[in-house]
Amino acid sequence: xxxxxxxxxxxxxxxxxxxxxxxxxxxxxxxxxxxxxxxxxxxxxxxxxxxxxxxxxxxxxxxxxxxxxxxxxxxxxxxxxxxxxxxxxxxxxxxxxxxxxxxxxxxxxxxxxxxxxxxxxxxxxxxxxxxxxxxxxxxxxxxxxxxxxxxxxxxxxxxxxxxxxxxxxxxxxxxxxxxxxxxxxxxxxxxxxxxxxxxxxxxxxxxxxxxxxxxxxxxxxxxxxxxxxxxxxxxxxxxxxxxxxxxxxxxxxxxxxxxxxxxxxxxxxxxxxxxxxxxxxxxxxxxxxxxxxxxxxxxxxxxxxxxxxxxxxxxxxxxxxxxxxxxxxxxxxxxxxxxxxxxxxxxxxxxxxxxxxxxxxxxxxxxxxxxxxxxxxxxxxxxxxxxxxxxxxxxxxxxxxxxxxxxxxxxxxxxxxxxxxxxxxxxxxxxxxxxxxxxxxxxxxxxxxxxxxxxxxxxxxxxxxxxxxxxxxxxxxxxxxxxxxxxxxxxxxxxxxxxxxxxxxxxxxxxxxxxxxxxxxx
Amino acid sequence: xxxxxxxxxxxxxxxxxxxxxxxxxxxxxxxxxxxxxxxxxxxxxxxxxxxxxxxxxxxxxxxxxxxxxxxxxxxxxxxxxxxxxxxxxxxxxxxxxxxxxxxxxxxxxxxxxxxxxxxxxxxxxxxxxxxxxxxxxxxxxxxxxxxxxxxxxxxxxxxxxxxxxxxxxxxxxxxxxxxxxxxxxxxxxxxxxxxxxxxxxxxxxxxxxxxxxxxxxxxxxxxxxxxxxxxxxxxxxxxxxxxxxx
Numbered sequence: 001x002x003x004x005x006x007x008x009x010x011x012x013x014x015x016x017x018x019x020x021x022x023x024x025x026x027x028x029x030x031x032x033x034x035x036x037x038x039x040x041x042x043x044x045x046x047x048x049x050x051x052x053x054x055x056x057x058x059x060x061x062x063x064x065x066x067x068x069x070x071x072x073x074x075x076x077x078x079x080x081x082x083x084x085x086x087x088x089x090x091x092x093x094x095x096x097x098x099x100x101x102x103x104x105x106x107x108x109x110x111x112x113x114x115x116x117x118x119x120x121x122x123x124x125x126x127x128x129x130x131x132x133x134x135x136x137x138x139x140x141x142x143x144x145x146x147x148x149x150x151x152x153x154x155x156x157x158x159x160x161x162x163x164x165x166x167x168x169x170x171x172x173x174x175x176x177x178x179x180x181x182x183x184x185x186x187x188x189x190x191x192x193x194x195x196x197x198x199x200x201x202x203x204x205x206x207x208x209x210x211x212x213x214x215x216x217x218x219x220x221x222x223x224x225x226x227x228x229x230x231x232x233x234x235x236x237x238x239x240x241x242x243x244x245x246x247x248x249x250x251x252x253x254x255x256x257x258x259x260x261x262x263x264x265x266x267x268x269x270x271x272x273x274x275x276x277x278x279x280x281x282x283x284x285x286x287x288x289x290x291x292x293x294x295x296x297x298x299x300x301x302x303x304x305x306x307x308x309x310x311x312x313x314x315x316x317x318x319x320x321x322x323x324x325x326x327x328x329x330x331x332x333x334x335x336x337x338x339x340x341x342x343x344x345x346x347x348x349x350x351x352x353x354x355x356x357x358x359x360x361x362x363x364x365x366x367x368x369x370x371x372x373x374x375x376x377x378x379x380x381x382x383x384x385x386x387x388x389x390x391x392x393x394x395x396x397x398x399x400x401x402x403x404x405x406x407x408x409x410x411x412x413x414x415x416x417x418x419x420x421x422x423x424x425x426x427x428x429x430x431x432x433x434x435x436x437x438x439x440x441x442x443x444x445x446x447x448x449x450x451x452x453x454x455x456x457x458x459x460x461x462x463x464x465x466x467x468x469x470x471x472x473x474x475x476x477x478x479x480x481x482x483x484x485x486x487x488x489x490x491x492x493x494x495x496x497x498x499x500x501x502x503x504x505x506x507x508x509x510x511x512x513x514x515x516x517x518x519x520x521x522x
Numbered sequence: 523x524x525x526x527x528x529x530x531x532x533x534x535x536x537x538x539x540x541x542x543x544x545x546x547x548x549x550x551x552x553x554x555x556x557x558x559x560x561x562x563x564x565x566x567x568x569x570x571x572x573x574x575x576x577x578x579x580x581x582x583x584x585x586x587x588x589x590x591x592x593x594x595x596x597x598x599x600x601x602x603x604x605x606x607x608x609x610x611x612x613x614x615x616x617x618x619x620x621x622x623x624x625x626x627x628x629x630x631x632x633x634x635x636x637x638x639x640x641x642x643x644x645x646x647x648x649x650x651x652x653x654x655x656x657x658x659x660x661x662x663x664x665x666x667x668x669x670x671x672x673x674x675x676x677x678x679x680x681x682x683x684x685x686x687x688x689x690x691x692x693x694x695x696x697x698x699x700x701x702x703x704x705x706x707x708x709x710x711x712x713x714x715x716x717x718x719x720x721x722x723x724x725x726x727x728x729x730x731x732x733x734x735x736x737x738x739x740x741x742x743x744x745x746x747x748x749x750x751x752x753x754x755x756x757x758x759x760x761x762x763x764x765x766x767x768x
Contacts, residue, residue, distance in 0.1 A: 183635075
């Protein structure tokens with residue numbers, strides 16, 4: 001990285017990181033006493049348990065429900081899968097069927113050699129994740145480097161087959177990342193739907209089969225395009241780690257993965273989702289997935305100028321939580337957004353200050369920059385102009401992942417040509433202003449520099465406050481996005497389970513003790 | 523007396539319009555001809571295709587200019603203006619105190635599958651929107667933002683429990699006009715529960731307007747750009763009218 005253009009104090013940045021470490025340690029102390037139903041379902045999925053029963057209930061849910069009913073969950077689902085395998089179940093499916101039966105689960109005794117029986121299945125799951133990671137690395141290495149920022153487009157028809165058409169169209173037009181928006185209510189479902197789906201509201205259900213279909217569609221045009229198209233989905237909500245496992249199995253490349261988002265905007269229980277987040281991030285780390293965090297959302301509900309320090313404070317915390325889960329800098333796509341009121345005098349200068357500050361404070365993170373949404377009015381011409389300023393700021397401050405702004409934001413899900421207009425706009429600006437960042441310097445004591453310094457100082461103050469009482473207390477006080485969330489409130493709290501003294505999760509052990517080798521950047 | 527209008531481009535009654543759309547046809551002379559014919563059938567003369575861009579292998583994006591031939595007689599139609607408030611926050615608070623001697627209870631939510639809260643938050647949050655403070659900042663309102671994805675049955679329950687004076691429903695457009703269905707479902711539910719007459723019901727959202735809201739059985743509808751003070755002034759007057767307070 002070149003010298004700081006903003007002259008931010010490296011001592012102050014280091015102090016923020018140190019405070020974030022205190023916050024993360026506090027979260028760890030609180031969460032490591034528990035597991036969750038989603039985490040245990042994820043263990044089953046990683047072992048190869050899949051499918052639904054006659055009532056469309058996923059088998060991992062069935063098995064975890066009966067283990068919970070039998071009081072066996074505090075030991076960890078893996079122990080019981082291993083025990084079933086050691087006691088006659090010939091396959092993972094047989095073992096899962098045994099656990100899914102309430103009486104079967106209740107009657108199952110722990111077998112002393114459960115680990116030995118389970119080991120080949122653990123290894124098979126890990127091997128599938130490693131294989132996908134090296135496949136991605138091989139594919140990426142076979143093409144020229146990508147132009148940055150990566151252009152990120154969203155498809156959201158509700159029908160996976162229609163999504164495939166739109167995703168290929170967007171990729172051919174120049175999109176480098178394709179995100180399939182989930183059906184609006186999915187984050188609150190405590191199970192993952194199954195199979196290819198054709199009806200969703202405002203998006204398409206994240207299912208393993210939908211992941212597989214979209215991956216195949218993007219791979220099928222890789223050679224034609226001469227580049228690898230990244231696939232993105234949402235590893236958030238009540239099934240956060242399960243979706244991480246599904247993504248790792250189907251070679252997704254990026255995952256939105258942020259507990260704070262679910263806590264604040266979906267009223268998901270903080271304890272539940274922070275526990276789930278840790279396991280999901282472990283999986284993403286091993287899979288070579290780039291995570292995206294959701295700080296941009298603070299700016300959509302509250303004032304973007306006032307919230308800037310909270311965004312930065314949250315980024316420091318998210319960075320630390322991510323690193324503690326084994327993610328490396330190149331995998332931590334911290335989020336922020338271009339959401340300042342365009343009527344505000346010097347609003348663009350504030351945007352540049354905040355974006356440049358994020359770049360300088362997190363030099364190796366693939367920053368995810370989100371487009372204007374709050375101040376999009378239905379005047380599509382003004383919207384297109386706002387998006388141009390956004391794209392220019394993105395290039396000028398060296399952002400990494402650029403979520404394309406749609407001129408029809410807030411009006412309807414994007415038309416095919418809305419997306420095309422967005423891609424060509426951002427691509428043109430990226431080319432036309434290619435080396436602008438190298439040329440730009442800011443007036444040493446000017447508005448941009450002063451603004452960036454003030455945001456950093458205020459972020460430090462917020463971190464001090466959060467560190468003094470802990471993250472859970474800060475959430476209950478409404479420090480982020482003016483929203484208060486209690487540690488024992490919100491959705492999914494009933495799925496938090498105290499760990500027994502001998503709790504075991506062989507995947508967590510593998511991810512923790514054998515961190516993934518450094519690989520090519522995704 | 524008839525007062526007819528047509529679009530105005532650079533002179534009166536020239537009917538100048540611009541249309542943009544995509545045809546699911548590969549770019550070709552045939553596709554362009556199809557675009558012209560299509561626009562002609564919309565009643566637009568002299569279609570002039572200024573852009574025919576292949577945006578995907580089998581899709582072409584068109585921008586077409588032309589002259590609309592039809593006209594509308596303003597004297598033969600009518601439309602209701604959305605209610606607008608001229609009172610400040612302090613004046614509204616003072617009026618509520620004077621007329622009611624209590625805080626008015628206002629619930630806000632987005633319904634069912636609708637997870638969007640931007641519009642709702644703009645009206646409710648302390649900070650408000652465009653420099654206009656949200657309902658939570660008013661002394662006169664006990665503003666309770668229930669958030670997104672609230673089932674209609676839950677809304678009915680909360681109205682009953684809170685003895686709410688008004689409910690604001692934010693509807694964000696998703697696919698298949700589902701926002702309209704949810705808005706209607708709530709009216710049906712409140713009628714079935716005999717609650718409809720007890721509350722002032724207001725809809726808001728990017729594609730909501732006063733006419734649509736009235737049609738769906740709401741007391742008012744507010745479109746994009748609406749600030750909290752406008753909604754607050756409407757609530758004051760409408761709740762006063764309903765409850766016979768002046």
